[in-house]
Amino acid sequence: MKRRTFILAGLGATGALMLGVGLLPPRQRLRGRRGLPTEGGQVALNGWVKVAPDGTVTIIVPKAEMGQGVLTAAAMILAEELEVDWTSVRVEDAPVDPIYNNLAVMVDGLPFHPDDTGRIKRTARWLTTKWMREFGFMVTGGSSSMTDLWGPMGDAGAMAREAFRAAAAAQWQVPAETCRVEGGAVRLNERRLGFGQLVGSVLEHLPKTWTRKDVSEYTIIGRPRARLDAASKADGTAVFGLDAAPADARYAAVALPPTLGATVAGYDAAAARALPGVRAVVPLAGGRFGHLPGVAIVADTWWHATRALDALAVQWTPGAGAAFSSVSAAADLEARATRGDGFEFLKHGDLVAPFKRAAFSVEAFYGVPYLAHAAMEPVNCTVRVAPDGVDVWVGTQVPGVAVKAVAEVVGVEQEAVRLHQRLVGGAFGRRLIVDFVAMAAEIAKQVPGTAVQLLWSREQDMRHGVFRPMVRAKLIAALDGDGKLLALHSASAGQAMLKGWGRFLGDPMLANIPDKTTVEGLTDQPYAIPALRVIHDAVDLPVPVASWRSVGHSYTAFLLESFLDECAAVKQLDPVQYRLGLLADHPRAKAVLQLVADKAGWGTPLAPPAGGGRVGRGVALHWSYQAYVAQVIEVEVSPANALRVRRVVVAVDCGLVINPDGVRQQVESGVLYGLSAALHGEITFEGGAAVQGNFHDYPAVRFAASPVIETHLVLPGDAPPGGVGEVAVPGVAPAIANALFAAGAGRVRTLPIRLAPPEATT
Amino acid sequence: MITIQLNGEARTLDVPPEMPLLWAIRQVAHLHGTKFGCGISVCGACTVHVDGVPTRACVTPVSAVEGKAVTTIEGLADPVAAAVQTAWTALSVAQCGYCQSGQVMAATALLRANAAPSDADIDAAMDGNLCRCGAYPRIRAAIHDAARRLAGGAAPDAEAPAAAPAALGPSGPASGSARSATR
Ligand code: FES
Ligand code: FES
Numbered sequence: 001m002k003r004r005t006f007i008l009a010g011l012g013a014t015g016a017l018m019l020g021v022g023l024l025p026p027r028q029r030l031r032g033r034r035g036l037p038t039e040g041g042q043v044a045l046n047g048w049v050k051v052a053p054d055g056t057v058t059i060i061v062p063k064a065e066m067g068q069g070v071l072t073a074a075a076m077i078l079a080e081e082l083e084v085d086w087t088s089v090r091v092e093d094a095p096v097d098p099i100y101n102n103l104a105v106m107v108d109g110l111p112f113h114p115d116d117t118g119r120i121k122r123t124a125r126w127l128t129t130k131w132m133r134e135f136g137f138m139v140t141g142g143s144s145s146m147t148d149l150w151g152p153m154g155d156a157g158a159m160a161r162e163a164f165r166a167a168a169a170a171q172w173q174v175p176a177e178t179c180r181v182e183g184g185a186v187r188l189n190e191r192r193l194g195f196g197q198l199v200g201s202v203l204e205h206l207p208k209t210w211t212r213k214d215v216s217e218y219t220i221i222g223r224p225r226a227r228l229d230a231a232s233k234a235d236g237t238a239v240f241g242l243d244a245a246p247a248d249a250r251y252a253a254v255a256l257p258p259t260l261g262a263t264v265a266g267y268d269a270a271a272a273r274a275l276p277g278v279r280a281v282v283p284l285a286g287g288r289f290g291h292l293p294g295v296a297i298v299a300d301t302w303w304h305a306t307r308a309l310d311a312l313a314v315q316w317t318p319g320a321g322a323a324f325s326s327v328s329a330a331a332d333l334e335a336r337a338t339r340g341d342g343f344e345f346l347k348h349g350d351l352v353a354p355f356k357r358a359a360f361s362v363e364a365f366y367g368v369p370y371l372a373h374a375a376m377e378p379v380n381c382t383v384r385v386a387p388d389g390v391d392v393w394v395g396t397q398v399p400g401v402a403v404k405a406v407a408e409v410v411g412v413e414q415e416a417v418r419l420h421q422r423l424v425g426g427a428f429g430r431r432l433i434v435d436f437v438a439m440a441a442e443i444a445k446q447v448p449g450t451a452v453q454l455l456w457s458r459e460q461d462m463r464h465g466v467f468r469p470m471v472r473a474k475l476i477a478a479l480d481g482d483g484k485l486l487a488l489h490s491a492s493a494g495q496a497m498l499k500g501w502g503r504f505l506g507d508p509m510l511a512n513i514p515d516k517t518t519v520e521g522l523t524d525q526p527y528a529i530p531a532l533r534v535i536h537d538a539v540d541l542p543v544p545v546a547s548w549r550s551v552g553h554s555y556t557a558f559l560l561e562s563f564l565d566e567c568a569a570v571k572q573l574d575p576v577q578y579r580l581g582l583l584a585d586h587p588r589a590k591a592v593l594q595l596v597a598d599k600a601g602w603g604t605p606l607a608p609p610a611g612g613g614r615v616g617r618g619v620a621l622h623w624s625y626q627a628y629v630a631q632v633i634e635v636e637v638s639p640a641n642a643l644r645v646r647r648v649v650v651a652v653d654c655g656l657v658i659n660p661d662g663v664r665q666q667v668e669s670g671v672l673y674g675l676s677a678a679l680h681g682e683i684t685f686e687g688g689a690a691v692q693g694n695f696h697d698y699p700a701v702r703f704a705a706s707p708v709i710e711t712h713l714v715l716p717g718d719a720p721p722g723g724v725g726e727v728a729v730p731g732v733a734p735a736i737a738n739a740l741f742a743a744g745a746g747r748v749r750t751l752p753i754r755l756a757p758p759e760a761t762t
Numbered sequence: 763m764i765t766i767q768l769n770g771e772a773r774t775l776d777v778p779p780e781m782p783l784l785w786a787i788r789q790v791a792h793l794h795g796t797k798f799g800c801g802i803s804v805c806g807a808c809t810v811h812v813d814g815v816p817t818r819a820c821v822t823p824v825s826a827v828e829g830k831a832v833t834t835i836e837g838l839a840d841p842v843a844a845a846v847q848t849a850w851t852a853l854s855v856a857q858c859g860y861c862q863s864g865q866v867m868a869a870t871a872l873l874r875a876n877a878a879p880s881d882a883d884i885d886a887a888m889d890g891n892l893c894r895c896g897a898y899p900r901i902r903a904a905i906h907d908a909a910r911r912l913a914g915g916a917a918p919d920a921e922a923p924a925a926a927p928a929a930l931g932p933s934g935p936a937s938g939s940a941r942s943a944t945r
Contacts, residue, residue: 067839067858067895226854232852233859234866236795236835240859243794251789276778301777303785376799376807376860376894424862425797426894456799665900669857672896695804695892702887727899 029152030159032097036060043199045163045206047099048156049078050092055184055196057082058090062100063149064140064397064675065229066375066424066431067669068725069662072228074149076658080220081157081213086197091228093421096400101139101154103383105722117488141432141547143625143723146658150721158210166205168193174566215656224661229423241422242455245382249451250279252443253305253423255295255312256456256464256558259688260542261319263293272297272312281312282446289405290435290544292464296443302455321542322688323517326370326470329541329685333472334365336493340474342537343514349531354486358478360570364563367750368555369682371468371548372690374698377425378461379436383444384451389416390441390453395424397431405434409441428673429547433466459693459753467683468548469495469518471555475563483571485582487531490522490559496538497552500545513539517547521556523732526586526623527564527579543685549673550726553624558737558751559728561620565738566747575619575738576602588653590632591714593621596651599712600632609644620731626722627654628714630670633707633735637745641755644705645736650710650728655719663724667711670728675707676700678733682752764824768793769837779825783817784808786824787834795835795863799892806891809864810834816871835863842912843870857895865891868906878909898942 032047042050042058050058059078063070071091079089094100161181168186169176169191180187185194195202215221232238245251257263269281277300286293295314299305335341355361382393383406390410396402399419407414413466424431440454471494478486498515516523519534548554568578576597583590597603597619606615614637621630634647648671657663680699684691692698737748745755765774768791777786787796787810797831799807801820808819811833846869852889856862865888872879872887879887884902893901 065858067856068856069857226852227856229859230851230854230856231847233856233862234847235838236863236866238856238859240793240797242798247792301781301785301789302790303781376797376805376858376892378798407838424858426858428894455798458802503793511877665854665857668899672898673894694802695800696802700892700894701896701898701901702890702892703888703898706896706902709899 027381029099030156032095032099034095034097036095041199043203045099045160045202046156046402047097049082049160049626051160051195051199051202053196053199055085055088055194056090057084057088057184057195058092060094061091062094063145064395064399064421064424064427066140066395066397066427067102068145068543068666069227069659070140070145072225073146073658073662074153075228076220076225077149077153078157078481080218081154082161083183086220088184089228096403096419101400110215133734139432141429142551143627143725143727145723145725147626147723149410152346154212156209158212159207162207162210163202163205164195166207167198167202170205171201180318188203198202200754221532221656221658222660225659227662238423240377240425241382241395242377242380242453244420244422244423245453246384246451249382249453250298250300250447251302251305252296252298252440252452253302253309254297254439254454254456254460255309256292256460257294257312257319258301258316259318259439260321260324260685262316262322263319264295265315265317265454266311267295267314269312271313272308275304275308276312277301278308280447282443284439286437287409287442289409289438290433290466291409291438291442292435296454298443298447298452300451300454318688319542324542324685324688326683326685328470330367330470331541333369333470334494336537336657336701337365337472337474337491337540340491340535341489342493342535344533344535345514345516345519346532346534349529351487351489351531352532354478354531355476358486359481360479360483362477362479362563362567362570364475364566364645364749365564366473366559368471369684369751370470370543370556371427371677371681372462372465372683372692372698373428373430373548374462374700375424375426375428375430375694378456378458379430380453380455381437381440382451383440385410385441385444385448389418390444391418391420391443392437393420393422394437394440395422395427395431396437397424397427398434399536399638401436404439405438406441409438410445428549429551433546435466447494462683462698466500466544466546468554469497469545473559475559477563477567479567479570481523483568483573485529485567488529488563489533490519492519493537493715494518494540495541495543497545497547499538516635516704517552519556520552521622521624523558524623525560526589526628527582528585529582542688549670549686550624550729552679553726553730555623557620557622558733560730561622561734562737562747562749565618565734565741569741574603579619579621588719589621589623589628591652592628592651593619595712595714596630596632596649597638598711599651600634600649602632606634609638611638613638614743614745616739616741616745618735618738618740620735620738620741622727622730624723624727624730625725626720627652627724629727629731631728631731631735633732633739635736635739637740637755639744639758641758642746643679643740643753643755644650645679645707647708647710648732648735649710649712651714652724652727653714653719654724654727655722657713657715658721660713663713664711666724667728668709670726671709671732672701672706674732677729678736678751680752732745764828766824766827766829767831769833770831771872777824780823782820783810783822783824783827783832784819787819787832793834793836797860797863799861799864804890804892805861806864806868807861809867809891811867811871814871814874816868835867838866838870841875842908845908845938846870846904846913849904849911853900853904853907854895855900855904858899861891861893861895861897865893865897865901869901869908872945873905875913877903877912
């Protein structure tokens with residue numbers, strides 16, 4: 001009760017901040033504080049679209065393209081309303097401006113059940129929305145882009161369309177309603193004026209009101225579109241952060257703390273400086289953006305810099321985390337989960353009586369490891385500090401925070417920082433943290449006038465990342481004589497990701513509110529469980545943690561979906577039917593589950609593996625980021641107990657589908673990312689250091705192990721667009737675990753999945 | 763000073779002989795299409811062709827390619843590479859795209875050696891090229907597609923990358939679903 005009050009008090013404080021802001025008019029995200037930069041006779045109709053005299057339409061996308069296809073999908077939203085010829089569309093990165101701040105991601109972060117539409121929740125949402133707009137930041141994450149952009153980008157397109165219609169009508173001296181807009185032109189009978197021909201007058205005709213198209217009129221949204229960035233990524237011309245360094249740049253390699261919390265005691269700068277190609281050796285103090293202390297070498301190439309690191313012979317003073325071991329930490333988490341310490345996020349129904357009268361009770365312990373993001377592009381950032389300002393070339397999920405970090409580290413106003421957003425070679429949450437941006441700024445500041453590119457080695461990227469927390473959880477259920485679920489209790493322990501965020505953003509509010517992401521996926525699922533209690537003990541440990549693709553869902557789905565199977569198994573009930581029985585009030589959830597069962601041939605016999613062994617099919621259903629995803633996975637277990645995942649069938653209801661091909665691609669992506677984690681992903685710590693360092697000891701799924709993936713999209717009528725970038729990840733591990741159980745290979749409760757050798761199971 | 767044939771041009775680079783080819787290409791010759799992923803020959807992001815053979819530039823010293831023909835993604839210019847890149851674009855293979863230079867180099871080398879690779883051939887040739895975004899199903903489909911293009915067969919329309927039914931979308935049947943299977 002006390003804690004709940006605290007959450008609201010926190011938002012109340014936000015509300016107090018709001019008083020000075022006043023109510024801004026609706027549709028306030030259309031125009032930025034500064035106008036968009038234009039060139040070659042372009043006109044900017046609002047903060048989202050520019051049109052050139054040749055008819056080229058440039059759409060502004062304030063999201064980092066990190067693989068999820070956001071440039072294409074976001075452009076489709078605006079192009080649909082604008083009635084533009086798709087071949088004339090270009091995309092451009094947004095400047096940093098409050099209109100591009102991401103509201104959806106914060107609103108989604110509030111600790112409420114998605115079914116809760118009560119007054120308090122609405123008020124909190126409204127306050128958070130307003131707070132974010134004024135004080136928040138541009139962020140690509142939380143699978144929130146479509147939800148976030150649907151409003152402003154659709155409105156921006158509709159507004160521009162009406163402006164062109166009015167401009168043409170004025171030229172023809174006819175009422176605007178008589179003119180049609182299509183294919184990038186305004187038409188009236190045989191007459192036609194292309195958008196490009198109207199750029200001279202269109203700004204005099206900006207409308208005050210406009211209406212959005214009806215879904216039945218869509219010609220772009222809902223049709224598969226090839227990615228706008230496909231060709232440049234096939235011919236190598238796409239420019240990533242690593243490719244952004246100017247030709248006269250120097251390259252920096254760094255010595256980083258060998259153990260958690262270590263600091264520099266001394267080093268031999270002269271020895272390193274004497275080596276060929278070395279230009280400078282600079283100390284790194286580190287600081288509040290999570291940037292580590294260390295020593296940087298700036299050289300003619302990154303290879304020269306790396307080679308000189310040895311000569312530095314850095315001595316380190318060990319810090320508080322020097323002895324950290326993930327094995328002993330896991331034991332502590334397990335003890336905490338057993339005791340049931342922690343914050344109560346959800347409690348409803350009677351949790352005492354059912355356990356007294358239960359015919360059966362089920363109890364299970366689950367464990368998941370630390371995970372690294374391991375994106376293909378190691379973190380890097382290029383910075384030049386010059387008298388006329390600071391240039392930053394980087395691929396980041398949070399450009400506003402990156403600007404703030406650089407300004408603070410260099411000691412200039414934020415206005416003096418020019419951030420050049422570049423493509424991101426995979427992020428999965430890692431690029432929400434700006435530690436490496438701040439570090440690059442700290443180096444460049446000490447080599448003024450020179451563009452310096454900081455690059456971490458793969459080993460540094462993997463060992464000095466921000467990790468998905470390790471978690472231990474105990475789940476208990478009470479069942480009646482028919483195996484029906486009466487009550488469920490989940491107690492987990494692990495680090496809180498929001499706390500990690502607070503640490504990197506320097507925001508005490510984030511560090512102190514209960515972090516709902518630790519239990520998301522347990523508290524917010526569509527199942528009607530008569531009594532449910534969910535607690536989590538947020539433990540402080542020296543390992544830096546933050547968001548990892550699908551955040552809390554990345555492990556809660558494994559707990560809950562495995563456990564439901566365990567409950568069903570007590571009376572040998574069918575796992576699909578068991579779940580359907582809990583979904584009476586959730587037709588969308590029911591529909592995806594039925595669809596996936598159908599398409600997967602649930603209940604039909606499975607072909608045995610070619611080389612002998614066992615075979616099984618498992619199911620998982622999970623709601624995250626406004627999307628329902630159900631998966632059925634088929635596994636084979638060889639006589640030597642080797643696991644092969646051979647087929648993954650996925651059904652998705654993510655609301656209105658913008659680019660069906662993009663959704664499919666993200667499903668494929670999420671499944672394979674989830675599969676790598678389920679089969680291989682584990683970072684362990686010994687003596688204060690991460691053990692795994694590269695793709696040989698932190699492997700990912702490769703070609704030969706890549707299963708058949710079948711994606712089925714449910715097409716609902718009117719749900720607004722939800723997320724897709726993360727939603728296919730959570731269900732993979734539990735569906736495999738459930739398939740293994742069905743195959744008679746035992747119950748897997750710990751990730752990554754490691755089957756015991758054959759002797760041990762007999 | 764070491765002279766290599768870089769994309770058909772003799773280039774004399776002032777680098778130590780033991781410098782890995784990757785850094786000579788990226789930071790001395792300033793060609794950025796070849797990527798750094800692991801540095802220890804386990805990811806394939808740095809794949810280039812040395813005398814036509816796919817090679818990991820991150821572990822190949824410049825001295826080892828002296829006088830040899832080094833081709834990077836920028837230098838690909840033959841019908842096989844063109845078919846690969848067309849298929850890659852038509853099927854929207856890339857996600858983040860960071861691994862894709864290496865994937866395209868590996869796939870081009872495969873198709874030059876084997877005009878109609880089987881799934882098993884693809885597994886064997888491509889298994890060293892990691893993709894953390896999970897583009898494998900589309901890479902496989904695109905290699906088959908490129909093989910068909912080179913054989914003069916029909917290729918799918920670039921505007922319908924996943925061959926989705928036209929009924930797909932919000933105006934489609936409310937209870938309908940669209941299917942795509944990829945391996
Ligand atoms: S960078 Fe060369 S194989 Fe990974
Ligand atoms: S497309 Fe991102 S790593 Fe392959």
